[in-house]
Amino acid sequence: GEDVEQSLFLSVREGDSSVINCTYTDSSSTYLYWYKQEPGAGLQLLTYIFSNMDMKQDQRLTVLLNKKDKHLSLRIADTQTGDSAIYFCAETPVSGGYNKLIFGAGTRLAVHP
Amino acid sequence: NAGVMQNPRHLVRRRGQEARLRCSPMKGHSHVYWYRQLPEEGLKFMVYLQKENIIDESGMPKERFSAEFPKEGPSILRIQQVVRGDSAAYFCASSPRTGVGTDTQYFGPGTRLTVL
Numbered sequence: 001g002e003d004v005e006q007s008l009f010l011s012v013r014e015g016d017s018s019v020i021n022c023t024y025t026d027s028s029s030t031y032l033y034w035y036k037q038e039p040g041a042g043l044q045l046l047t048y049i050f051s052n053m054d055m056k057q058d059q060r061l062t063v064l065l066n067k068k069d070k071h072l073s074l075r076i077a078d079t080q081t082g083d084s085a086i087y088f089c090a091e092t093p094v095s096g097g098y099n100k101l102i103f104g105a106g107t108r109l110a111v112h113p
Numbered sequence: 114n115a116g117v118m119q120n121p122r123h124l125v126r127r128r129g130q131e132a133r134l135r136c137s138p139m140k141g142h143s144h145v146y147w148y149r150q151l152p153e154e155g156l157k158f159m160v161y162l163q164k165e166n167i168i169d170e171s172g173m174p175k176e177r178f179s180a181e182f183p184k185e186g187p188s189i190l191r192i193q194q195v196v197r198g199d200s201a202a203y204f205c206a207s208s209p210r211t212g213v214g215t216d217t218q219y220f221g222p223g224t225r226l227t228v229l
Contacts, residue, residue: 004155033217042117042204043156043220088155099208099218100146100169103155 004104006089011110018076020107022089025070032065033090033101034074043088046074076109084111115140117207117221118187125227132192132199134224138207145188146218147173147180150202162188195228202226 003025012018024032030051035043049056049063049072056063062075076083086106092099118137126132138145143164148156158172162182173180177195182188192199202225206218 035220042222043206045217045219048217099144100158100161101148101156101206101218102158103148105153105155 004089004091004102006087006104006107008105009108009110011112012079014079014081014111014113016079018074018079018083018109018111020074020076020087020089020109022072022074022104023070024072024089024091024102026091026093026102027067027070028093031092032063032072033092034061034063035088035090035103037086037088037106039085046087079109079111081111081113084109117205117219119203119205119221119224121224122222123225123227125229126195127229128196129194132195132226132228134190134192134203134205134226135187136190136205136207136221137187138205139209139219142207142209142219144208144210145182146206146208147188147190148204148206150204150223152201156204159190192226195226197228200226200228 006022031048033048034046036046037043047058047061049065060077064073086108088106089104090101120135145162147159150156160173160180161169165184177193179191202223204223205221208218
């Protein structure tokens with residue numbers, strides 16, 4: 001079946017690194033995504049990783065993928081108060097060749113001074 | 114290039130009324146997805162449409178809910194005889210073509226439906 005799980009809350013101090021974890025179940029998923037949602041807003045695509053990659057880095061963001069364990073993580077370096085938001089992990093199972101996203105429940109990141 | 118537009122941003126309906134949610138995809142995008150987000154939950158897929166066609170409606174309740182994406186104009190998600198459990202944020206996303214990966218979905222700001 002299709003299921004994505006994330007821890008619900010993470011609190012970090014400004015300037016520290018944040019690591020948000022996600023596990024997924026569908027091994028057919030070829031791409032995995034991280035989206036950010038600020039209060040009252042829509043979803044902003046942060047980054048994605050192809051399933052044949054182990055790591056992807058984009059400025060302050062590092063995505064690690066352990067395909068064997070079906071584990072995905074997002075590391076935010078030098079976390080700032082503007083990073084406070086809900087972060088969603090999503091997978092795209094191969095079904096009909098289109099992009100049906102399966103989301104986790106989201107991790108609420110709180111950054112404090 | 115304007116992003117995905119949704120209106121209204123907030124909609125209040127009484128039980129039994131109809132709710133009509135509109136989504137205008139990004140220019141050049143012919144694929145539209147609708148998702149529902151219940152309070153404190155992640156987004157759940159509802160329906161995927163291409164111009165004039167419903168491709169996958171497996172996530173949409175069979176009764177009271179319908180969706181369309183006409184040749185001209187926005188995509189519409191219609192909820193008839195709303196109940197309190199329909200209160201949620203409804204997000205629309207568009208993409209330029211089918212397929213996965215770099216053909217990513219761009220989300221609108223959502224319509225927050227409140228049923229009294």
